[in-house]
């Protein structure tokens with residue numbers, strides 16, 4: 001009975017940066033740190049930060065004036081930023097630089113009066129933030145989620161259009177939506193591939209590899225984590241029995257009946273400790289062989305934190 005780990009899995013550079021920013025802010029400011037929305041979509045991470053005194057709010061109005069606010073890794077709309085400035089909040093922006101890149105492009109599109117299409121999931125905070133970069137009064141930004149939505153768009157086929165995407169979508173589905181857009185509209189352009197980030201891409205490729213040598217896959221990731229949900233979806237699509245779990249305590253022993261090779265992966269916001277806990281639990285079920293890891297691309301991306309949040313521990317005299 002074997003345990004095989006996907007590679008890469010777990011924390012991406014954007015998540016690491018966001019968490020480090022909040023942890024350093026706690027040490028530097030020694031005041032309550034408010035975070036707009038969940039910093040990253042993982043219950044374990046959020047709970048740990050809460051225990052350190054971080055306060056998570058959905059609404060800027062719930063933060064006292066002159067406090068410190070961190071914008072989550074998923075980014076915020078221009079309106080939210082304006083509200084924070086109006087309340088004289090000190091803004092620490094933990095938006096992933098790859099989300100910010102999309103924000104800047106959408107904002108440019110808005111300034112140039114170009115009708116714009118965003119491929120993404122309705123209601124997701126990243127999508128709300130990205131749509132919120134488009135503040136053109138004459139033109140529109142449309143959110144679409146599927147090929148059916150492309151068919152429903154009533155825009156002149158030769159109108160100049162731009163498209164962008166959420167960063168944590170399914171590669172395969174997004175490519176098919178882009179193809180449908182390009183087929184329907186003659187004058188549409190967008191990013192070279194799509195805006196799906198390196199971490200999402202690599203984790204999706206890794207789960208496909210994992211599915212070829214396993215008969216059950218556990219995806220560690222919270223229910224509201226888009227990139228984790230896409231991994232679980234993809235695992236199921238490969239035909240391998242796949243379960244998405246928050247932690248080892250969600251595991252049901254009956255899942256492993258007649259299963260020899262268990263694959264484990266983790267979404268970009270799921271910490272390594274959750275993987276370790278799952279492995280420890282599986283050992284109690286008889287999966288005693290040391291876990292193996294599939295070969296995969298090394299991720300070298302690192303995102304620096306802002307200079308004012310670099311924390312250097314003073315040496316004791």
Ligand code: 0CN
Nearest residue numbers: 040041073168225226227269
């Ligand atoms: O799980 P996350 O916090 O966010 P989504 O996958 O739901 O977008 O992972 C970090 C990704 C970002 C931005």
Ligand code: SF4
Nearest residue numbers: 012014096167197268
């Ligand atoms: Fe950035 Fe991608 Fe990580 Fe989201 S999943 S924080 S876009 S690197």
